[in-house]
Amino acid sequence: MKNQEIAQILFEIGEFLELGEIPFKPQAYQQAAVAIDNLEEDISKIYKERGIKGLKEIPAVGESIALKIEEYLKTGKIKYIEELKKITPVDVDELTKIEGLGGKRIKRLYKELGIKTIKDLERAIEEHKIASLFGFGEKMEANITEAIKFLKKSKGRFLLRNVLDDVYRIENIFKKIKGVEKVSVAGSARRRKETIGDIDFLIAIRDTSDKYLVEKIMNTFVGMDEVIKIVNKGETKSSIKTRQGLDMDLRLVSLSSFGSALQYFTGSKEHNIALRRIAIRKGLKLNEYGLFKNNRKIKGETEEEIYERLGMDWIYPELREGEEEIELAQKHQLPKLIELNNIKGDFHCHSNWNGGENSIKEMTEKAISLGYEFLGITDHTQSLKIENGLNEKRLIEQRKEINSINEELKKQGINFKVLQGSEVDILKNGTLDIDNKTLKTLDYVSISVHSNFKMDRESMTNRIIKAMENSYVKILNHPTGMILGKRDSYEVDIEKIIKKAKEKNIALEINSYRFDLNYQLARKAKEMGVKLVIGSDAHNTKELEDMRFGVFQARRAGLEKKNIINC
Ligand code: DGT
Numbered sequence: 001m002k003n004q005e006i007a008q009i010l011f012e013i014g015e016f017l018e019l020g021e022i023p024f025k026p027q028a029y030q031q032a033a034v035a036i037d038n039l040e041e042d043i044s045k046i047y048k049e050r051g052i053k054g055l056k057e058i059p060a061v062g063e064s065i066a067l068k069i070e071e072y073l074k075t076g077k078i079k080y081i082e083e084l085k086k087i088t089p090v091d092v093d094e095l096t097k098i099e100g101l102g103g104k105r106i107k108r109l110y111k112e113l114g115i116k117t118i119k120d121l122e123r124a125i126e127e128h129k130i131a132s133l134f135g136f137g138e139k140m141e142a143n144i145t146e147a148i149k150f151l152k153k154s155k156g157r158f159l160l161r162n163v164l165d166d167v168y169r170i171e172n173i174f175k176k177i178k179g180v181e182k183v184s185v186a187g188s189a190r191r192r193k194e195t196i197g198d199i200d201f202l203i204a205i206r207d208t209s210d211k212y213l214v215e216k217i218m219n220t221f222v223g224m225d226e227v228i229k230i231v232n233k234g235e236t237k238s239s240i241k242t243r244q245g246l247d248m249d250l251r252l253v254s255l256s257s258f259g260s261a262l263q264y265f266t267g268s269k270e271h272n273i274a275l276r277r278i279a280i281r282k283g284l285k286l287n288e289y290g291l292f293k294n295n296r297k298i299k300g301e302t303e304e305e306i307y308e309r310l311g312m313d314w315i316y317p318e319l320r321e322g323e324e325e326i327e328l329a330q331k332h333q334l335p336k337l338i339e340l341n342n343i344k345g346d347f348h349c350h351s352n353w354n355g356g357e358n359s360i361k362e363m364t365e366k367a368i369s370l371g372y373e374f375l376g377i378t379d380h381t382q383s384l385k386i387e388n389g390l391n392e393k394r395l396i397e398q399r400k401e402i403n404s405i406n407e408e409l410k411k412q413g414i415n416f417k418v419l420q421g422s423e424v425d426i427l428k429n430g431t432l433d434i435d436n437k438t439l440k441t442l443d444y445v446s447i448s449v450h451s452n453f454k455m456d457r458e459s460m461t462n463r464i465i466k467a468m469e470n471s472y473v474k475i476l477n478h479p480t481g482m483i484l485g486k487r488d489s490y491e492v493d494i495e496k497i498i499k500k501a502k503e504k505n506i507a508l509e510i511n512s513y514r515f516d517l518n519y520q521l522a523r524k525a526k527e528m529g530v531k532l533v534i535g536s537d538a539h540n541t542k543e544l545e546d547m548r549f550g551v552f553q554a555r556r557a558g559l560e561k562k563n564i565i566n567c
């Protein structure tokens, strides 16, 4: 789907317009961007079926924006943004990647300090000029400093969340070519790693000397809409760069080597090295072309036969990080990993009672369409003032709405239950911001740290432990505070937290948006006998589908159905 790409570009236009003195317009572009990002339908399909008129039916999209979308769908670019870039001296693309910097602030930094690039910004920070800017202050200067560091650290890697649908789409393009026998993504994307350096595709055909077919496949690859640069085009390997800046490799092999090539290019490198060593010990040689004995190929067509010949079970790609997976596979003790369809419901989502965009009813309908049996609504509580968090009184009102939806479902004979949870804020001193009398009326209580991140390790640990003492608490959300690609975790003794979770029978959350609790920590929790919960943290109906990314993370941690409470 082109939705995300288009939303991104409209958003950028909005940011550029912010820099000029054009009131009203920037918001129009940004509102349209949000609406398109949230669309369930494929925007190209809308255009194909209903033309400009269909586009204008999208909220916030008027004539002029609709025309730009049309231009993009037809030509793959929007001239307007190139023009804007030319007349704007500021590197908006780069600066907006800094968490906390939007169009308005970038504009002020430019107007008041002449900042055009991250380099300029770093210099200004060194000279301590940001803090003294009206409305910025010490705190924001510190935050920007952190954000720049963060950006540099994660440079060049993409979130799996932002590329996986493209991967599926491209796989389908290849599958449609006549003569293509097998198609798979390999590399870190197949291992479902949360960030991806580049994407590796693998295709098998019967006869690699079929020049016509080889040419057709490679042309299809380098001719895809999103390609802006052909890095290399050959007969067995081609590489391209997409408009987003993502690199993709395609390798073409014969069917008889597909298994060994898939194994090799799936990696990880560490896993491959360990596997090759085992082959050598058995007097064999393993490479991307096959498994060899005395230079004679004995296996290669499937991964399964290669692992089997090496004396172990086939290993899920998600586990191939060169840790304990090979030993477990040799002992036939690999876990049976959790799957998306094991998930019976979601314990973490938001409605329009506070930060969310959709009503409880809409969220419920979406959850039913996902095949769930329950949905827990966990709106934020009162301390989160910007999000209009719920206090005791509003929680009681919300209960009425949830009850009436449940009655309606029952009347219609639908086996589904909406639960009233709450994402209760853990205050600085470790108390919860909702009284026990009200907590008792909820179906379950989940708790989160949302403020005062900069505490020392001991205070933060004690703060969370104290909150976990409350006997209504069933779930600790995003226990480390990390948001992948945006924010590091706060200082905390996570082992102590895991122990406490075990003692109080509290589930720790794998958050599908934040990737908080990386796979190592989730695995540790499992080993310590703690239950986990996968939460989408959806703020609209579409984001409920992000559950799948939490499931990937759980699989990387080696978790089974029985380790996860929403199964
Ligand atoms: P990425 O792209 O940084 O997210 O990570 P990967 O794992 O996709 O790495 P990539 O794209 O460089 O290579 C794909 C796979 O190919 C990798 O997982 C294992 C294999 N591979 C690449 N280079 C080497 C190597 O030097 N030795 C071995 N044993 N395997 C390699």
Ligand code: CA
Pocket: 187, 188, 189, 197, 198, 199, 200
């Ligand atoms: Ca890769």
Ligand code: CA
Pocket: 187, 198, 199, 200, 249
């Ligand atoms: Ca690669």
Ligand code: ZN
Pocket: 348, 349, 350, 423, 537
């Ligand atoms: Zn939340």
